[in-house]
Amino acid sequence: GEPSVVPAVESTAEDISEMRIRGAATIADAAAAALATQADRSAADTPAAFRRELRTAARTLYETRPTAVSLPNALRYVLRGVDGDTVAALRTSTIERAESFQRDLAAAQDTLGEIGANRLRDGDVVMTHCHSTDALSCLEAALESGTELEAIVKETRPRKQGHITARQLREWDVPVTLIADNAARRYLDRADHVLVGADSIAADGSVVNKIGTSGLAVNARERGVPVMVAAQTIKLHPDTMTGHTVEIEMRDERELLSDEERASITGAADADGADGDGPDAVATDDGLRVENPAFDVTPPRYVDAIVTERGQFPPESIVTLMRELFGETTDEPWET
Numbered sequence: 001g002e003p004s005v006v007p008a009v010e011s012t013a014e015d016i017s018e019m020r021i022r023g024a025a026t027i028a029d030a031a032a033a034a035l036a037t038q039a040d041r042s043a044a045d046t047p048a049a050f051r052r053e054l055r056t057a058a059r060t061l062y063e064t065r066p067t068a069v070s071l072p073n074a075l076r077y078v079l080r081g082v083d084g085d086t087v088a089a090l091r092t093s094t095i096e097r098a099e100s101f102q103r104d105l106a107a108a109q110d111t112l113g114e115i116g117a118n119r120l121r122d123g124d125v126v127m128t129h130c131h132s133t134d135a136l137s138c139l140e141a142a143l144e145s146g147t148e149l150e151a152i153v154k155e156t157r158p159r160k161q162g163h164i165t166a167r168q169l170r171e172w173d174v175p176v177t178l179i180a181d182n183a184a185r186r187y188l189d190r191a192d193h194v195l196v197g198a199d200s201i202a203a204d205g206s207v208v209n210k211i212g213t214s215g216l217a218v219n220a221r222e223r224g225v226p227v228m229v230a231a232q233t234i235k236l237h238p239d240t241m242t243g244h245t246v247e248i249e250m251r252d253e254r255e256l257l258s259d260e261e262r263a264s265i266t267g268a269a270d271a272d273g274a275d276g277d278g279p280d281a282v283a284t285d286d287g288l289r290v291e292n293p294a295f296d297v298t299p300p301r302y303v304d305a306i307v308t309e310r311g312q313f314p315p316e317s318i319v320t321l322m323r324e325l326f327g328e329t330t331d332e333p334w335e336t
C-alpha cells in the first residue's frame with residue numbers, strides 16, 4: 001500500500017483543492033512548506049521509507065489542482081534537492097531545500113515587482129482581473145516609489161477574487177473602481193494598462209490565467225490598451241516545450257448554479273435525485289449541462305509583455321528563457 005503522509009500534508013492538499021489556499025505562487029509556497037513538514041514529522045526509520053513517504057506527499061499535493069505549473073515546479077525543485085544517507089540527513093536537506101525555495105519565491109516576486117513598476121507612470125489607471133500576488137507586487141513597487149495609481153478591478157466571477165485585489169489595493173490607499181466582468185470593455189476606455197498574473201505560461205508565449213483573461217486581452221488590444229502579464233519564472237510550463245498542452249481545470253457546477261437554481265430551470269422536484277445525496281443531479285440527464293472552466297488561454301499576440309524576475313520579455317521569446325531554466329525535461333520525481 002501507499003506509505004502514509006503526515007496529517008499536515010493531507011490538510012494542505014485539501015486547502016488547495018477547496019481553494020482556501022489559492023493563486024499560483026501561494027499554492028507553490030504552501031506545497032513546499034508541506035513537504036518540509038512531512039520531512040520534519042516523518043516517523044520513517046530508513047532512508048528508503050523516508051523517500052517513499054516524501055514522494056507520496058508530493059503526489060498528494062500534485063493531484064489537487066491541474067493548471068498552475070508552479071505547483072509541480074515547486075515539488076520538483078524540492079524533491080530533486082533531497083540528499084543524504086541517513087534519515088536525519090534527508091530530513092535536514094528536505095527542510096533546507098523547501099525553505100530555500102520559499103525564499104527564492106518571495107525574492108523573485110519582489111524583483112519582478114521592481115521591473116514591472118518601470119512600466120507604470122504617475123496617474124496611470126490599471127485594470128486587473130482575478131487576484132495575483134505577482135501583479136500586485138508591480139503595483140506595490142510603483143506605489144512605494146511614489147507613483148500614484150488608480151485601479152479598475154474586475155469582480156472575477158464566479159469566485160470573486162477581485163474582492164481580494166480590491167481589499168489589498170484599498171489597504172495601499174489606491175482608489176478602486178470595482179466593476180462586473182461584463183463591464184470591462186466599457187471601462188477599458190479609461191485604462192492605461194491591463195495587468196494580470198499567470199498560472200502557467202506555455203513555450204509559445206500563451207498565457208494561462210483565470211477564465212476571462214483572454215477575452216479581456218482581445219478587447220484591450222482592440223482598444224489599444226497594453227496587456228502586461230506579471231509572472232515569476234516558476235510559472236513557465238516546461239512540458240510545453242515538448243508539445244504537451246496545459247490542462248484547464250473544470251470546477252464544480254455548483255460554483256455557478258445551486259441545486260435549487262438547477263431545479264428551477266429543469267423543473268425537477270428534487271435536484272439531488274431520489275436518494276437526496278447530491279451528486280446525482282450531475283449524473284441525471286435532464287438536458288442541462290453546466291460547465292465551469294477555471295482558466296483560459298490568451299494567445300501571445302494579445303500580450304504586450306511578460307514581466308519576470310529575469311526581466312521583461314515579449315511572449316514570443318519566453319521559450320529562450322524556458323530552455324535556459326529548465327533544460328531538457330525529465331521524469332517527475334514523485335512517479336519513480
Ligand code: RUB
Pocket residue numbers: 022023024025026068129130131132133134135161196197198199209210230294
Ligand atoms: C488565481 C489566478 C491568478 C494566478 C496568479 O486563480 O488565476 O491570476 O494564479 O496569481 P485561482 P499569483 O483563484 O483559481 O487559484 O500571481 O498570486 O501567483
